[in-house]
Amino acid sequence: MNSYKSLNDFQLLELIKSGDANAFAEIYERYWTLILHHALKMLKDNDEAKDLVQDVFVTLWIKIDQIDPNTNIAGFLYISTRNKILNLIRHNQIKTDYLSSLANFVSEPRNSALEELSAKNLNFVIEKEIQNLPVKMREIFELSRKKFLSHKEIADVLDISDKTVKKQINNAIRILKLRLNILPTLILLSSALPY
Amino acid sequence: MTKEEVKELLQRYADGKCSPQEKAMVEHWYLSESFKQSSDFDTNDIQELKFEIWDKITQDRSFKSNSKIKSILLWTASVAAVLIFVFSLSEPFIFNSADKLLAKKEKPAVFDKSPARNKAVLTLSDGSKIILDDARSGYIADQQGIKISKSPDGSIIYSMPESLLGNNNESDVVPYNFITTPKGGKFQIILPDKSKIWLNSESTLRFPARFIGQERNVELTGEAYFEVAKNINMPFIVKTKDMSVFVTGTEFNIMAYSEDKFTSTTLVQGSVQVSSPSQKIILKPGEQVVGNQTIGLSKRDADIEETIAWKNGLFQFNNTDIATVMNQISRWYDVTVEYEGDSSGKRFGGYISRDSKLSQVLKMLELSGVKCRIEEKKIIVLP
Numbered sequence: 093m094n095s096y097k098s099l100n101d102f103q104l105l106e107l108i109k110s111g112d113a114n115a116f117a118e119i120y121e122r123y124w125t126l127i128l129h130h131a132l133k134m135l136k137d138n139d140e141a142k143d144l145v146q147d148v149f150v151t152l153w154i155k156i157d158q159i160d161p162n163t164n165i166a167g168f169l170y171i172s173t174r175n176k177i178l179n180l181i182r183h184n185q186i187k188t189d190y191l192s193s194l195a196n197f198v199s200e201p202r203n204s205a206l207e208e209l210s211a212k213n214l215n216f217v218i219e220k221e222i223q224n225l226p227v228k229m230r231e232i233f234e235l236s237r238k239k240f241l242s243h244k245e246i247a248d249v250l251d252i253s254d255k256t257v258k259k260q261i262n263n264a265i266r267i268l269k270l271r272l273n274i275l276p277t278l279i280l281l282s283s284a285l286p287y
Numbered sequence: 288m289t290k291e292e293v294k295e296l297l298q299r300y301a302d303g304k305c306s307p308q309e310k311a312m313v314e315h316w317y318l319s320e321s322f323k324q325s326s327d328f329d330t331n332d333i334q335e336l337k338f339e340i341w342d343k344i345t346q347d348r349s350f351k352s353n354s355k356i357k358s359i360l361l362w363t364a365s366v367a368a369v370l371i372f373v374f375s376l377s378e379p380f381i382f383n384s385a386d387k388l389l390a391k392k393e394k395p396a397v398f399d400k401s402p403a404r405n406k407a408v409l410t411l412s413d414g415s416k417i418i419l420d421d422a423r424s425g426y427i428a429d430q431q432g433i434k435i436s437k438s439p440d441g442s443i444i445y446s447m448p449e450s451l452l453g454n455n456n457e458s459d460v461v462p463y464n465f466i467t468t469p470k471g472g473k474f475q476i477i478l479p480d481k482s483k484i485w486l487n488s489e490s491t492l493r494f495p496a497r498f499i500g501q502e503r504n505v506e507l508t509g510e511a512y513f514e515v516a517k518n519i520n521m522p523f524i525v526k527t528k529d530m531s532v533f534v535t536g537t538e539f540n541i542m543a544y545s546e547d548k549f550t551s552t553t554l555v556q557g558s559v560q561v562s563s564p565s566q567k568i569i570l571k572p573g574e575q576v577v578g579n580q581t582i583g584l585s586k587r588d589a590d591i592e593e594t595i596a597w598k599n600g601l602f603q604f605n606n607t608d609i610a611t612v613m614n615q616i617s618r619w620y621d622v623t624v625e626y627e628g629d630s631s632g633k634r635f636g637g638y639i640s641r642d643s644k645l646s647q648v649l650k651m652l653e654l655s656g657v658k659c660r661i662e663e664k665k666i667i668v669l670p
Contacts, residue, residue: 093614094547095607098577098587106582107548114610120341121634128336133324142336146343154349174317175301182297190320195288197316198296231588 097121101165108156119165120149126166127173134177136187148172398661400620400645403488405441406472412462412496419443419466419474430462430496433479442475442483445496461495468509471621478505482523485512485598488618489544510542512598529579533560539570540595551577553594596638602648603638609657613668620645622661626668633657 096104096118107115127148131141151172152159159168181190247254288296299305300313409417409427417427419437427435427443434446443466466486468474474486479497486492490509503523515523517536525532527543529550537557543550552561554570561568561576566584568576575589596603597615604612612635613624619641639651649659649666658669 093544093611094542094549094551094577095611097606097608098551098575098589099549099582100585100587103549103578103582103585110581112548114608117341117608120344124337124340125333128340130321134321136324142340142343145340146347149340149344150347150349153344174314178297178313178317179301182294182301184294188324191290191293193320194296194313194316195290195293197319198288198293198312 102161105156105159105163105165106161108153109159109161116149116153119152123166123169124149127169130170130173131177134186134188135180140180144173144176147176398663400471400622400664402641402643402645403471403473403619403621405474407443407466407468407474407486409435409443410465410467412464430464433496435496440475442477444477445479447479447497461497461499463493463495465491465493467491469621470618478503480518480521480523481516483514487511487597488621507541507543508545510540510544510597512538512540512595514538529563530576530584531562533562534558540598542594549577549579549582551575551594553589553591555591555595597641600641601638602641604635606634606636609633609635609668612652612657613666616645616648616666620648622664622666624666624668627660627670 096107096114099107099115099118101119101122104115104119108119124145128141128145131144132138135141135144148169152165152169177186180186181194184191244254247257296305296309296313300310305313405419405421407419409419411417411428411430419427421441424437424439427437429435430445432448432450434448436444436446438444466474466476468486468488468490470489472488475483476486476492477483478494480503482503484492487510490507490511492511493506495504498521501521503518503521504526505524506526508527513523513525513534515534515536515538519535523534523536525534525541527541527550528545529543530552532539532541532552534557537559538555539557539559540553540555541550542552552559552570553575554572556572558572559570561570561584563578563580563584565580568584568586570576570586573589573591574586575594576584576586578584590605593603593605593607602612602615602619616622617624622645633656635652635655635657637651637655639648645661645666649661652659660667660669
């Protein structure tokens, strides 16, 4: 039997559209840790973060018929997560005082060029840049980013030393930083790295 | 700006009524804010969390109410632990340690199965069927002067007498033959052009007894590994339900089981062109094409070891879902697999010889947290 893990996100999206639960499970497998980690960072509450991950994937399932087949799923999930968190912020349901932070931000003078890039674009750019990394580096980076493995586990899987893994991940981040030339974009990446 | 104004800004954002500047501002603030924050939680709990959240998703009313999914959910309802068992390659006899670990728990085996053997049915152009196994070797049949025989190592060999060499008369009607392996069977065949093909369990290859004309055409259902003899003037083409593979001389693996929703072709050596009616993709060694007409074909770096493990006599898995694992076991040992309850979406990694008995393979799975019960010709995966 051909394994679903060999399909790319766009192919999985097509299969989910036809009601394939295995394809949906594979997307969950790929992205749940990214979303959980991000939600935890913003919400600082385990239960709320878990509910949010659930909400995001249920939304993906419900809205699947409306999603364009060319949608980048990683981007869709990120935006969906962000919008749900912004909603919680609006209703002041988060421990951190984000409302004040946003109020200050709005009043600060800032570089307007940066703001031209929406998060959606950034996410797309990041995905593309990861695909352009050298093969071995990308393999390690994706194992760490998507599979949520520790350096030690990656080292075992790929039969290399954990020092090499660490070096490769740092190299990957450095290359991405250089290529993207925008620090905040690395939020998505650094949030997914094992600690 | 006051908090109330910020709330209004966020409300406009949620309603899609922000100006582009406001929208960019909110998103940029969000990014920089999330960059400042950090989180930590106990990674030991991570697998359990994955279970817990997945269960909640699949139990959600709007998820359940979707009728499309009900039937499939039974066997994928739970994505469980990612079980990475990496066995050192320097220790091929992993079962020594596994046996010791399990020695205390082991119950007397009531039922066991031997691994797949050389077993296949050859169907000649007149419809006559020849059962192939290890027992006989030597001459089998004749097809328009092509001699079919079986070598002692278990391969079927189509050999062309010298009198037919160079005879490439396209008006000749060439007899087509089939070779079909059952569940629990495998076979090797050497075609008249000296291309060698390894056929995995439950697979069928349709081929002409002799290649004439411009192309060497064969058709595959199931899985096979091809070592195609080089002939630049006469490309070798494998047709499957989802893609065609065009080569001149090379080594590659195709998995095209009829019940799978998609097909994969993995190139080991040389170069191949894979095509569907709407796409053409050229592969380099180490690359794989996967997909079908509906979802399209995509190219990726393949896990060559895992892909051709079967040809090298191994089961090899790398974070592979349990359905894929059990499917291979089912074919190789000629057993059916059933899932009891919700807990079958587990991931599995590791390898074991395909010469192992079924009980040994199940022991290894159990060691990795996948429990099974065996009934006659049936494996029941327990939650």
